[in-house]
Structures are given as structure tokens and as C-alpha cells.
Amino acid sequence: MFDENMSSFETPQTVHQWCTxxxxxxxxxxxxxxxxxxxxxxxxxxxxxxxxxxxRPRVAASRRDSAGVLLNVLIESPKEIDRDRFPPGIDAESEGPWKIVLPDMSDDADELTSQGDALTT
Incomplete structure (x- = not known):
């Protein structure tokens, strides 16, 4: 469903860093x-x-992909997202498929966030 051009999309680790x-x-x-x-x-x-x-999701932030061509959007919901029911992608009609990535919630996520913050400051 998703092709090689989507390899520059967010990972669970970068989504966690972004929301943090x-x-x-x-x-x-x-x-x-x-x-x-x-x-x-x-x-x-x-x-x-x-x-x-x-x-009731809202767009909390957006940023360009690493190539600077496409846009990735961070959405926020007032309720916790059901990680067992979320779809891996959405058919966005004429805009093509959109991939959905949830933040990494593993024990290592905090350590990754600290390292990511050091790289972006």
C-alpha cells in the first residue's frame, strides 16, 4: 500500500520526540x-x-519531511488513542494514502527523546 517514497516518514521514535x-x-x-x-x-x-x-482530533503541529517536499502532521486527540484499534493508514481520496504512526511508548522512549533533544538544540 505504501511505496518506497514514504521511507522519509516519521518513525515511532521521532513522533515521541516531536510530541515531547x-x-x-x-x-x-x-x-x-x-x-x-x-x-x-x-x-x-x-x-x-x-x-x-x-x-475529535486537531492538528497540533506540522513539519516537512527530511527531503523538504512532503508534509507530516501531528494530530492530538482529547482522549487517549486506542493503540490496538488504530489503522496503519488512511485512504485520503485524491491525496493518496496517508500513513499513521503512533509514538514509541517503550521504556527506551525517554532516553531516545533526550538524545533527540540534544541533536536539535
Missing amino acids: ALGLNPRKVAAVGPMVPRVKEEFIYQILDGEQTFY
Whole structure:
């Protein structure tokens, strides 16, 4: 379903670092993308509202992929995301499939976040 061009997408570790840097609860966020930067926020909400896994999600942040071409969006939900029910991807109609990545919640995630913060400062 996803091709090699999506290899620059977020990993569970980078999603954890991203939400921690923004002070967000990693149990309530997910990264969605990659998408073209021209995608409007209203369209993102329209697609995400069709997924029963996300309860009233909001776009918390966005950033370009490592190539600087595509956009990855961090969404936040007021409720914890059910990690057992979340889909690995979403059909975004004409915008193609979007991958969904949840933050790494392993014991090593805090250590990875500390290392990532040191690299970005």
C-alpha cells in the first residue's frame, strides 16, 4: 500500500520526540502523512473524522519531511488513542494514502527523546 517514497516518514521514535518537544501527551497523538503541503486543514479533519479511532482530533503541529517536499502532521486527540484499534493508514481520496504512526511508548522512549533533544538544540 505504501511505496518506497514514504521511507522519509516519521518513525515511532521521532513522533515521541516531536510530541515531547511540544509538551503533548504521547498517548493522545499520532503522526499522519506524508501529504502535499497544499492540503488544507479542513480536508485533514474531513478524512480523520471518518476514522472511528480518533476522537475529535486537531492538528497540533506540522513539519516537512527530511527531503523538504512532503508534509507530516501531528494530530492530538482529547482522549487517549486506542493503540490496538488504530489503522496503519488512511485512504485520503485524491491525496493518496496517508500513513499513521503512533509514538514509541517503550521504556527506551525517554532516553531516545533526550538524545533527540540534544541533536536539535
